[in-house]
Amino acid sequence: MLAPVYDIPSLADLRARQPKQQPRYEDAAELERALAALSSRPPLVFAGEVDDLRDGLARVARGEGFLLQGGDCAETFAGVTAANLKNKLRVLLAMSLVLTYAAQVPVLKVGRIAGQYAKPRSKDTETRVIDGQEVTLPSFRGDAVNGFEFTAEARRNDPQRLLDVYNASSATLNLTRAFVSGGFADLRTVNTWNSDFVRNANGAGERYQALVEEIEAALAFMVACGIDDEQMHTVDFYSSHEALLLDYEHALTRIDSRSQLPYGTSGHFLWIGERTRELDGAHVELLRHVQNPLGIKLGPTATAEDAIGLADRLDPDGTPGRITFITRMGAGRIRDVLPDVVEGVRATGREVVWVTDPMHGNTYTSSTGYKTRSFADVVDEVNGWFDVHDRLGTWPGGIHVELTGEDVTECVGGTHDLAEADLAHRYETACDPRLNRNQSLELAFMVAERLRTGLQGRNNPVQQFFAREL
Numbered sequence: 459m460l461a462p463v464y465d466i467p468s469l470a471d472l473r474a475r476q477p478k479q480q481p482r483y484e485d486a487a488e489l490e491r492a493l494a495a496l497s498s499r500p501p502l503v504f505a506g507e508v509d510d511l512r513d514g515l516a517r518v519a520r521g522e523g524f525l526l527q528g529g530d531c532a533e534t535f536a537g538v539t540a541a542n543l544k545n546k547l548r549v550l551l552a553m554s555l556v557l558t559y560a561a562q563v564p565v566l567k568v569g570r571i572a573g574q575y576a577k578p579r580s581k582d583t584e585t586r587v588i589d590g591q592e593v594t595l596p597s598f599r600g601d602a603v604n605g606f607e608f609t610a611e612a613r614r615n616d617p618q619r620l621l622d623v624y625n626a627s628s629a630t631l632n633l634t635r636a637f638v639s640g641g642f643a644d645l646r647t648v649n650t651w652n653s654d655f656v657r658n659a660n661g662a663g664e665r666y667q668a669l670v671e672e673i674e675a676a677l678a679f680m681v682a683c684g685i686d687d688e689q690m691h692t693v694d695f696y697s698s699h700e701a702l703l704l705d706y707e708h709a710l711t712r713i714d715s716r717s718q719l720p721y722g723t724s725g726h727f728l729w730i731g732e733r734t735r736e737l738d739g740a741h742v743e744l745l746r747h748v749q750n751p752l753g754i755k756l757g758p759t760a761t762a763e764d765a766i767g768l769a770d771r772l773d774p775d776g777t778p779g780r781i782t783f784i785t786r787m788g789a790g791r792i793r794d795v796l797p798d799v800v801e802g803v804r805a806t807g808r809e810v811v812w813v814t815d816p817m818h819g820n821t822y823t824s825s826t827g828y829k830t831r832s833f834a835d836v837v838d839e840v841n842g843w844f845d846v847h848d849r850l851g852t853w854p855g856g857i858h859v860e861l862t863g864e865d866v867t868e869c870v871g872g873t874h875d876l877a878e879a880d881l882a883h884r885y886e887t888a889c890d891p892r893l894n895r896n897q898s899l900e901l902a903f904m905v906a907e908r909l910r911t912g913l914q915g916r917n918n919p920v921q922q923f924f925a926r927e928l
């Protein structure tokens with residue numbers, strides 16, 4: 459195993475590793491000026507918050523917590539509005555209430571928020587037919603890099619956008635902190651959002667009505683017992699994104715003045731994507747130096763050896779809460795591929811967090827030409843993931859979902875049974891199709907059911923409480 463590392467690698471070292479998925483800029487001097495400006499900006503998140511999240515994830519790894527991570531595939535600058543953020547937080551908080559009740563453990567709430575502006579793409583260019591002519595332009599790589607609009611000017615990589623990412627993330631974090639501590643997250647209000655959902659949710663509504671009523675009764679009981687208002691209405695909420703752009707992440711990697719240790723300060727939780735997780739690559743090299751909790755995406759070709767190699771490189775001393783494996787294998791592959799990976803990692807004695815991303819292995823193009831996902835496939839992958847963990851006795855530690863609080867029509871299926879023909883109605887994503895508000899809540903209720911049935915015999919804090927001798 460490698461020794462722990464306490465310095466920050468140079469940008470030159472990272473660039474020499476020829477990292478994948480990085481934008482090239484026409485004017486190198488302009489990039490350097492933007493990075494110099496970024497380097498002098500204050501951190502977006504603080505070491506103490508990052509440590510708290512890592513400690514929370516250590517509890518998840520032990521089966522004493524659950525992770526809910528969700529938000530847009532690609533945040534956009536235009537999407538930094540109070541209404542958009544409020545709706546996104548609302549759906550995440552509503553999901554988290556149901557999950558907390560069902561899992562009988564605290565739920566860590568982590569947004570794909572305040573930094574999720576850069577996208578790895580499968581193709582470098584995009585071709586469209588315009589006025590009968592084929593036009594080919596660079597792919598959209600997220601607002602951090604270029605513009606979504608299909609014009610040569612918009613698709614030009616612009617280093618100023620890195621500063622815009624910082625500003626947009628800062629505004630988002632500011633509002634998020636205000637929302638989650640200012641009464642918006644009050645559990646009573648949150649439960650009314652869930653009852654609205656079940657009331658309007660066709661068949662699924664009846665199935666989940668009882669759960670909402672139980673939660674309401676539990677809340678009423680807590681109030682009757684005199685639980686203080688503060689506990690009812692403040693929650694912790696963390697930010698996360700894929701640490702894709704090395705220029706940006708490097709500029710925001712800082713030595714914490716108290717501990718003298720390096721932290722990624724662009725977000726609390728950083729993850730390495732499926733396309734950039736080579737062991738000797740620049741992404742692993744940068745992130746192995748920071749103290750943040752790290753996510754690693756594992757696709758359908760991942761092996762136990764890959765997972766163990768990454769864990770050894772990124773976490774040589776086995777820090778609790780450091781490693782989260784986010785599996786995104788696809789509904790058709792999860793039951794075959796996941797068991798070996800989980801068993802291999804478990805045999806090393808590591809305690810990691812196992813999370814399912816049921817989105818990225820289930821993308822296809824609809825007959826109407828939209829990049830979409832079927833809610834049934836999402837549910838199938840989640841069920842497959844639960845089946846594997848239940849069989850192996852490992853703790854299914856959390857879900858990672860692309861979602862929005864808006865009533866978009868990007869994924870088919872769900873309570874309102876969206877059809878491919880409906881996709882055109884409100885297809886607004888800048889990259890991958892997201893679950894809309896109802897689909898997200900339905901997923902939370904479905905996960906809650908699985909958590910409840912899988913709880914038998916599990917030694918969690920609630921069960922310990924009831925088992926304690928009086």
Ligand SMILES: O=C[C@H](O)[C@H](O)COP(=O)(O)O
Nearest residue numbers: 531577578579580581889890
């Ligand atoms: O979000 C994930 C990836 O960026 C995305 O799925 C890639 O999409 P593409 O295949 O359209 O490039």
Ligand SMILES: C=C(OP(=O)(O)O)C(=O)O
Nearest residue numbers: 531731732733755786818
């Ligand atoms: C790019 C993403 O995922 P993956 O790396 O798993 O493809 C994503 O989470 O948006």
Ligand SMILES: [Mn+2]
Nearest residue numbers: 531860889890
């Ligand atoms: Mn995506």
